[in-house]
Amino acid sequence: MSKITPDFTFVGATRSAGLYITKILMSHPDIFIGAGAGSIAERKNLNFYNDDLTDPYFQQFKGHKDKILGESKRNYYLYKKSSDGKSVAHKIFDMNPNMKILISLRNPIHRAFSHYIKISKQGLINSP
Numbered sequence: 001m002s003k004i005t006p007d008f009t010f011v012g013a014t015r016s017a018g019l020y021i022t023k024i025l026m027s028h029p030d031i032f033i034g035a036g037a038g039s040i041a042e043r044k045n046l047n048f049y050n051d052d053l054t055d056p057y058f059q060q061f062k063g064h065k066d067k068i069l070g071e072s073k074r075n076y077y078l079y080k081k082s083s084d085g086k087s088v089a090h091k092i093f094d095m096n097p098n099m100k101i102l103i104s105l106r107n108p109i110h111r112a113f114s115h116y117i118k119i120s121k122q123g124l125i126n127s128p
Contacts, residue, residue: 012104034060
């Protein structure tokens with residue numbers, strides 16, 4: 001049996017509307033976002049930059065019912081390599097050369113200020 005692979009992945013920087021876009025994609029009746037979206041993915045470590053793409057990665061797409069398959073991993077835009085020297089982009093291409101990558105970017109000054117405000121409100125830094 002062949003593995004079920006995503007048709008697209010959504011990536012983007014922190015504070016670039018990633019959560020909002022993921023929720024919009026999840027609400028579309030013809031799109032199925034893998035169970036690895038968001039914090040679940042971080043807990044289960046379902047990422048392309050793992051040393052190997054084992055069954056737990058592919059299991060997140062069970063239950064798709066012939067819908068367009070996608071995943072949302074905001075950190076894929078970072079240039080990461082696994083121990084075999086392959087980048088996330090190369091692993092994505094090796095798995096599915098027709099996969100689409102949706103990316104959300106934001107003006108870096110506005111993004112940095114938004115992130116500063118967020119972590120200030122969370123009490124993670126002391127504002128002057």
